Amino acid sequence: MEKPFHHLVRGILLQDGKVLLAKAKGNRNSFLPGGHIEFRESAKDALSREMAEELGIACEVSNFIGIVEHKWEKKGAVNCEVNQLFEVTTNELNCVLNPKSKETHIEFFWCHIDCIEESSLQPYPLKKIIRSYWTNRNMTFWESTLHEEIDEFNRN
Template sequence: MAKRTMITIKAKPKRFNYRIAGLGFRDGHVLVHRATHEAFWSFPGGRAEIGETSAETLKREMVEELGVEVTVGPLLWVVENFFHYEKRDWHELGFYYRMEIPQHFPFHPTDIVHRLADGGNDLEFKWVEATTASLTALDIPPYFIAEQIETLPETTRHLVWFDGELDDK
């Protein structure tokens, strides 16, 4: 088996990350996850590996994290995301896709539906209403997604995001 190489650059105290995430919807809800030691949530996904496309990354991550094969839909956002986390300044290039999750993956409108030990993190997944109010209350960066969740872009949008602020320049 070939060695896996994630696309990340560690330049202490800064770090670059190439992350792919998916927005999966069911019954007016969107799937989110978090590491149990963190207060915030995020959309499921992970770091790309050298030699794989962003769609391949999303498919691989969902098999690893959810145990299901997803169908990757349109690319919604390409985000240059700059933020501070765990005492580091991060520069993240994020691709956010719409994805279809198989119907046999568990659904419940309020409860945790899936748990997973992933490296040093315990992850939990749940469905949350796909509304601006619900995502804002949940604390799910990057925050512009909460603002746009009810009217997803019809074509791919490129955004630059600085620690919670959209750069409109």
């Protein structure tokens, strides 16, 4: 049986107490911008590429924030992922308006940090990481859901 594994990079873009999130149209869960790291591509280069592909913007990928290991179930198969997290900044977005996606299957929106618990953000340890990083930018994080039960939010 195939064991799906995903090596991902995600960007935490913070502006005025808000974080940029994405959602696949028709799905309840949200996620951070980013995506798969291609073979022989650095994590920072992958995140810059993903931001350009998804949002059509140039960005600066700066501080390494941490790692989140996560698992979920799709069509009965357990998937595992490793998410590398970096801070992202850009002058091309303003948190007053939700940015338009360049990809038809996803949409972007700003979520106030105080409302992050209601955002259905996955992997869910990101909620705690984002709140903590907002108050202390000198921390790095490692979280894992690999030894936890897969809940209803992580089955599709």
